[in-house]
Amino acid sequence: xxxxxxxxxxxxxxxxxxxxxxxxxxxxxxxxxxxxxxxxxxxxxxxxxxxxxxxxxxxxxxxxxxxxxxxxxxxxxxxxxxxxxxxxxxxxxxxxxxxxxxxxxxxxxxxxxxxxxxxxxxxxxxxxxxxxxxxxxxxxxxxxxxxxxxxxxxxxxxxxxxxxxxxxxxxxxxxxxxxxxxxxxxxxxxxxxxxxxxxxxxxxxxxxxxxxxxxxxxxxxxxxxxxxxxxxxxxxxxxxxxxxxxxxxxxxxxxxxxxxxxxxxxxxxxxxxxxxxxxxxxxxxxxxxxxxxxxxxxxxxxxxxxxxxxxxxxxxxxxxxxxxxxxxxxxxxxxxxxxxxxxxxxxxxxxxxxxxxxxxxxxxxxxxxx
Ligand code: OSB
Ligand code: MG
Numbered sequence: 283x284x285x286x287x288x289x290x291x292x293x294x295x296x297x298x299x300x301x302x303x304x305x306x307x308x309x310x311x312x313x314x315x316x317x318x319x320x321x322x323x324x325x326x327x328x329x330x331x332x333x334x335x336x337x338x339x340x341x342x343x344x345x346x347x348x349x350x351x352x353x354x355x356x357x358x359x360x361x362x363x364x365x366x367x368x369x370x371x372x373x374x375x376x377x378x379x380x381x382x383x384x385x386x387x388x389x390x391x392x393x394x395x396x397x398x399x400x401x402x403x404x405x406x407x408x409x410x411x412x413x414x415x416x417x418x419x420x421x422x423x424x425x426x427x428x429x430x431x432x433x434x435x436x437x438x439x440x441x442x443x444x445x446x447x448x449x450x451x452x453x454x455x456x457x458x459x460x461x462x463x464x465x466x467x468x469x470x471x472x473x474x475x476x477x478x479x480x481x482x483x484x485x486x487x488x489x490x491x492x493x494x495x496x497x498x499x500x501x502x503x504x505x506x507x508x509x510x511x512x513x514x515x516x517x518x519x520x521x522x523x524x525x526x527x528x529x530x531x532x533x534x535x536x537x538x539x540x541x542x543x544x545x546x547x548x549x550x551x552x553x554x555x556x557x558x559x560x561x562x563x564x565x566x567x568x569x570x571x572x573x574x575x576x577x578x579x580x581x582x583x584x585x586x587x588x589x590x591x592x593x594x595x596x597x598x599x600x601x602x603x604x605x606x607x608x609x610x611x612x613x614x615x616x617x618x619x620x621x622x623x624x625x626x627x628x629x630x631x632x633x634x635x636x637x638x639x640x641x642x643x644x645x646x647x648x649x650x651x652x
Pocket of ligand 1: 419
């Protein structure tokens with residue numbers, strides 16, 4: 283069923299977090315999120331741009347994503363008739379990087395196609411499970427007791443694994459205390475590129491705490507040093523920032539730089555890219571899991587759909603709306619079961635109802651392109 287992209291609407295919303303989220307690269311208090319609406323035959327599909335407010339996780343930020351969408355991605359898609367949503371990503375091949383900007387539109391087109399077919403998005407992208415295992419990502423805290431209290435609260439909600447953010451000065455000693463408090467916890471750490479290979483001896487001390495993995499310890503664009511580090515660690519290395527394409531994934535796996543891969547829809551430019559990385563990893567016997575970027579309900583719902591693909595065998599950073607938002611842009615919000623899972627929706631498209639009044643109230647800019 284072919285469809286023509288008649289209109290693309292960009293909308294930036296301001297959404298304050300219920301509590302600040304701190305990583306090795308900075309602290310986020312309020313999100314500035316671009317939502318993308320793609321329209322065909324009067325039906326709208328929705329996507330979320332996962333760029334942060336600063337170019338600190340990768341090179342993109344809200345203020346770079348808007349003009350990339352307006353001047354490059356939207357013009358490449360507008361008026362085009364697509365045979366399937368899989369034909370969307372190649373329209374952006376000329377645009378170097380800027381995958382989060384393009385990926386917001388690409389995901390909207392997948393949602394649009396699912397809605398035109400009257401199908402749930404998760405089924406449409408090839409999902410194989412109706413219940414996904416969930417973990418949480420816990421930012422850098424004021425103190426170790428505060429961190430332990432936070433972990434207790436998350437475990438009481440049922441979450442199946444805990445990820446803690448680390449950085450130099452908040453790493454081995456913190457993990458030791460957490461491991462002492464929770465001997466059987468499924469625990470992992472994420473450094474967001476805060477170390478170099480010169481820190482290998484220090485990072486090897488984490489091997490004592492039988493972590494599930496250490497995520498992205500070294501440079502955001504590195505593969506080779508991660509391979510060298512993995513050769514010195516028993517803790518599995520998981521790559522996040524370094525993997526943007528299936529080629530990166532294949533090379534990282536071949537070199538021994540990644541025993542696990544975190545797939546984020548935005549970082550890899552949308553569903554087509556995510557599925558390719560998923561398939562490369564699956565063929566190599568490398569498990570993947572779905573990362574998060576402090577998404578609103580729209581991006582969160584897309585992450586749920588992605589997490590239903592067969593090789594998403596580890597709990598992802600896909601959690602309940604209430605951990606981040608006092609009020610989400612979808613109503614009812616996304617919730618987690620007492621066993622730390624999310625049940626996928628059987629509704630068409632991404633499966634949750636948008637709260638249009640709330641969206642309107644928090645919109646800071648809007649533009650319709652056709
Ligand atoms: O590296 O996984 C990351 C948030 C912002 C930027 C980078 C990362 C994160 C998270 C949060 O870990 C995951 C979530 O959305 O719950
Ligand atoms: Mg990460």
